[in-house]
Amino acid sequence: MVLINANFGRLTPSYLFSEVARKIAAFKAQNPGVEVIKLSIGDVTRPICPAAVEALHKAADEISTPEGFHGYGPEQGYAFLTEKIAAHDYNGLNISPDEIFISDGAKSDLGNFGDILSAENRVAVTDPVYPVYVDTNVMAGRHIEYLPCTEANGFNPQLPAVSPDIIYLCYPNNPTGTTLTRSRLKEWVDYALANDALILYDSAYEIFITEPDVPHSIYEIPGAERCAVEFRSFSKTAGFTGLRCGYTVVPKGICGTDANGQTYSLHSLWLRRQTTKFNGASYPIQRAAEAIYSPEGQRQIRENIAYYLNNARLMREGLSALGLKVFGGVNAPYVWVKTPEGISSWEFFDLMLHRCGVACTPGVGFGPAGEGYVRLTAFNTLENTEKAISRLANIFKEN
Amino acid sequence: MVLINANFGRLTPSYLFSEVARKIAAFKAQNPGVEVIKLSIGDVTRPICPAAVEALHKAADEISTPEGFHGYGPEQGYAFLTEKIAAHDYNGLNISPDEIFISDGAKSDLGNFGDILSAENRVAVTDPVYPVYVDTNVMAGRHIEYLPCTEANGFNPQLPAVSPDIIYLCYPNNPTGTTLTRSRLKEWVDYALANDALILYDSAYEIFITEPDVPHSIYEIPGAERCAVEFRSFSKTAGFTGLRCGYTVVPKGICGTDANGQTYSLHSLWLRRQTTKFNGASYPIQRAAEAIYSPEGQRQIRENIAYYLNNARLMREGLSALGLKVFGGVNAPYVWVKTPEGISSWEFFDLMLHRCGVACTPGVGFGPAGEGYVRLTAFNTLENTEKAISRLANIFKEN
Numbered sequence: 024m025v026l027i028n029a030n031f032g033r034l035t036p037s038y039l040f041s042e043v044a045r046k047i048a049a050f051k052a053q054n055p056g057v058e059v060i061k062l063s064i065g066d067v068t069r070p071i072c073p074a075a076v077e078a079l080h081k082a083a084d085e086i087s088t089p090e091g092f093h094g095y096g097p098e099q100g101y102a103f104l105t106e107k108i109a110a111h112d113y114n115g116l117n118i119s120p121d122e123i124f125i126s127d128g129a130k131s132d133l134g135n136f137g138d139i140l141s142a143e144n145r146v147a148v149t150d151p152v153y154p155v156y157v158d159t160n161v162m163a164g165r166h167i168e169y170l171p172c173t174e175a176n177g178f179n180p181q182l183p184a185v186s187p188d189i190i191y192l193c194y195p196n197n198p199t200g201t202t203l204t205r206s207r208l209k210e211w212v213d214y215a216l217a218n219d220a221l222i223l224y225d226s227a228y229e230i231f232i233t234e235p236d237v238p239h240s241i242y243e244i245p246g247a248e249r250c251a252v253e254f255r256s257f258s259k260t261a262g263f264t265g266l267r268c269g270y271t272v273v274p275k276g277i278c279g280t281d282a283n284g285q286t287y288s289l290h291s292l293w294l295r296r297q298t299t300k301f302n303g304a305s306y307p308i309q310r311a312a313e314a315i316y317s318p319e320g321q322r323q324i325r326e327n328i329a330y331y332l333n334n335a336r337l338m339r340e341g342l343s344a345l346g347l348k349v350f351g352g353v354n355a356p357y358v359w360v361k362t363p364e365g366i367s368s369w370e371f372f373d374l375m376l377h378r379c380g381v382a383c384t385p386g387v388g389f390g391p392a393g394e395g396y397v398r399l400t401a402f403n404t405l406e407n408t409e410k411a412i413s414r415l416a417n418i419f420k421e422n
Numbered sequence: 423m424v425l426i427n428a429n430f431g432r433l434t435p436s437y438l439f440s441e442v443a444r445k446i447a448a449f450k451a452q453n454p455g456v457e458v459i460k461l462s463i464g465d466v467t468r469p470i471c472p473a474a475v476e477a478l479h480k481a482a483d484e485i486s487t488p489e490g491f492h493g494y495g496p497e498q499g500y501a502f503l504t505e506k507i508a509a510h511d512y513n514g515l516n517i518s519p520d521e522i523f524i525s526d527g528a529k530s531d532l533g534n535f536g537d538i539l540s541a542e543n544r545v546a547v548t549d550p551v552y553p554v555y556v557d558t559n560v561m562a563g564r565h566i567e568y569l570p571c572t573e574a575n576g577f578n579p580q581l582p583a584v585s586p587d588i589i590y591l592c593y594p595n596n597p598t599g600t601t602l603t604r605s606r607l608k609e610w611v612d613y614a615l616a617n618d619a620l621i622l623y624d625s626a627y628e629i630f631i632t633e634p635d636v637p638h639s640i641y642e643i644p645g646a647e648r649c650a651v652e653f654r655s656f657s658k659t660a661g662f663t664g665l666r667c668g669y670t671v672v673p674k675g676i677c678g679t680d681a682n683g684q685t686y687s688l689h690s691l692w693l694r695r696q697t698t699k700f701n702g703a704s705y706p707i708q709r710a711a712e713a714i715y716s717p718e719g720q721r722q723i724r725e726n727i728a729y730y731l732n733n734a735r736l737m738r739e740g741l742s743a744l745g746l747k748v749f750g751g752v753n754a755p756y757v758w759v760k761t762p763e764g765i766s767s768w769e770f771f772d773l774m775l776h777r778c779g780v781a782c783t784p785g786v787g788f789g790p791a792g793e794g795y796v797r798l799t800a801f802n803t804l805e806n807t808e809k810a811i812s813r814l815a816n817i818f819k820e821n
Contacts, residue, residue, distance in 0.1 A: 026680065068493070070488050086469060087469050092468070127526050131701065155698060159698060188425065219424070265485065265702075281428040289426070299561070300561075302530065
């Protein structure tokens, strides 16, 4: 019988979102009159902006004619898109279009990037953490070290004691909604350069950054172009969760080595991986992504971001006023709420659901250091967000 | 420094298509007046059919509204599409919609499927071969055995002497354009069942099948649901090379084992892989794929297939009339042409290019057993195909 990848047997089943869904369904069955407001939504809800919709229509018409038909495109993405990204998202940062690889999304790239790296590498991830970093490395058989992010360290983990080869950083962070300042991110880049480590930097939420001292890209830090790969997505930036488009920046200066000490360019390896195992992102979707770089596109997507950030502000202010300690939500669509003394993540989840009809995500589901927190997202409507806060206020005022 | 996957160092650089392109460019530079006709095109050229274009427009309008917005979809694809595929492509074959996984294309799936399998497995591929099977297994560090497909064995390879764990079969075949009859495919299924091997069956070209004795799906053979995974694509079926959509059928009855003899369902493992490292195919593209299953959609895509098959017929007949030995082209868009006695693949390529201004692909580029052949594709226009044949006729008549 064919041998399976036995590392799959070491994966921890993730019950987080299915357990959240099960509890909500059970509550709804018992309380058919109560409308549950989900502040647990991990997906955007605002529609695709008119500029991108128009580009989709235009591309659909184009490919319906022999002259306008587009078949296989470049596996690494069309220049019309990589050039826009380089000029706009990496303006002044010395990233060239051919260092940008377009894909069907950051989740694919974050998982697939491991293909070019040895299973021997030691990996460090933050705790709490986006589960994809952990699961994809378990699948590859890599050893994983967890770096706790707590209130005490301001959710900015300590530099690792035992030097890892690969470090995943996600800022603005999912799930805590917190960020790294420029000087703090510089410490990580300096650490990676000094210790020959590779940083895989997930900046999927960079468009939510509002504060000036928070870097949008790791390449704002000198030297990062020699030690960091950056993953970005149009999912949260432009609501492309259902359209599927993201990109990965692999500067040509980053190298890895084999066991014999021969060095390889990660850019060349990733290009080889992508040309062999991927056939490019969908043409109309790349045209839609291009459209968000027009002045109208930028205005339109930023209206949606402002809408979500306003929800985040209302949650932060509303919950703080109730005496709850809240983090994040300033540069991110996530608000990380400390549960009241002695109440666990799941107990607080149950309390919010049963007393207020409001769903959140228990922080412990993202890792042990998430115990004692819940995650709220800004992706519901303004009306529902306000209603949820007012329901929480009614309960907490009673107490 | 981060350790790279050292298997990448063992990849053979593929110069085939770049060398073809380089030679064509050099010829054009020397002969600016000659219009080169490319019968080397590996991509479709007919535009997307009206039914699919209409579905794209409809989906674009839908996601522009809050009510119609579609964010993250199921990683394994929407039921509206898997149900159509099960009912249409697997009508009567006992494949259920939840055994069908939608993706961004067969190339991705063929490469990524290795994620769930051990690097210890021995792999068998045909020679000549679609390079993706080889390169993705070299990247994973697997041992590869080649099964020569020659005129002597009718391009149907012998059953392997040393039992492989994984067998790649592609029928209708790229590059030879040949097929397996039902009884011949049954031998492979019986062999896989008897030897506990897994067949990875690439049937990306099944829509080109015109002969009744050629199976469209491996699941037409009893027992295949216990030993075969089937990969399909909308790329050639509906011209989706630029839209990106394919699917993989993983029946629930197929198992693998770990080194301790514990069995695992490949369906469960692939679901885990896809939910962890993929976020579903683009929603509008899945709607476009759905549209090809409507009566108009079917009529429209089959018109394009008939167009290509007519080109293939003209090439077969035209080249046969010139005394050349040709294979394929009856159930496939590829015609496999034997070079005249004593002329190598590249020599015949040069001869066709320099004497006729017609480009082909040297067969040896697909593997050593392809030496002495060239591949022609049916994807050019009717006019160019006719013109190319007439140019070849002028030259070969002279000789």
